[in-house]
Amino acid sequence: MTQTPFTPRQLITRLAVIALVPLLLIVLFLWGGGWLSPQRLTSDKLVDVLQQAGGEHPGFRRNHAKGICVIGRFISNGNASALSRASVFAAGETPVTGRFAIAGGNPSAPDYAVPVRSMALAFQLANGEQWRTGMNAMPFFPVSTVEQFYELQVASLPDPATGKPNAEKFKAFVQKNPEVMPFLAWAKQNVPSSSWASDRFNSLNAFRFIDKSGASHLVRWSMVPHTAWQPIGAAQKNDNDFLQKDIQQRLAQGPLQWDLLITVAGKGDDGSRASQVWPADRQTINAGTLELSQAIAQQQGPCNDINYDPLILPDGIAASDDPLLNARSAAYSKSYNARTREQAAQTGAH
Missing domain, CATH: 1.20.5 (Single alpha-helices involved in coiled-coils or other helix-helix interfaces)
Structure with missing residues (x-):
């Protein structure tokens, strides 16, 4: 035609x-x-404000800059396989490359001066998938939205004239965001432990486990230590690197273990607000044991090139509607790209 x-x-x-x-x-x-x-608000702005707080340290993460690599395995007991079809929860072992760190962008910060610590893990599943998770040793997040988090960082920036945060700016932030009050109360009374080995690390953000039938279950998780908790001592307060020295000494004597506890949301529990604690009576499932066996300095270690993006998830685990997850993922990517470029330039310079 x-x-x-x-x-x-x-x-x-x-x-x-x-x-x-x-x-x-x-x-x-x-x-x-x-x-x-x-x-x-963009990921660039988030990374920039974190860098302003910690200073410029080319080649390092913009947050949680000071840390150490660890290697081990996750031994699943199969208990969580009813909630998630992810192969990591089938009975058996999965290799893990992890990282302990303290919050902040200064890789030379004294360990005793930073109240928030972290554990990041990359599970290498047998089918080629990965599960990456970043957890923190605090019970809940200060705020629920990305905008609040950014404003909190701005309000906490040191005043160039004094080197300390501006009290009036921070007070104004708190008045505008009373949601942060429980976290400030926790931070005020929290006594740091003497070791990463005895810290409990929590996902804070909620995720969804997808079972074999396709049903979705809202969950959070925690790594609960086998090592008994002890408070930080006077000698450790005079050692800038006591956490790293301690973990290396402990692993030289034998493996360290944590249980992976899955907390299942109940009716009415909100998965979109990381600042809200779920009731203590919620169902918990012991999914298995994380066993770490070796520590390696991060700059030469296997964790250095890993971006512990919380949205790198295997089939059977999915993101919730928590807005912080997408922001974390985008900021991690920006930070990763910047530091790997810087590391490449540093290597080329030598």
């Missing part, structure tokens, strides 16, 4: 529509990066 040729007007209209598609893609890309809305 012979096609009717386009009139000049029709041809111009069609070409305009064709040109509009890539233009829309460009606009969406620019908007997504924050270029068309400078006031919009």
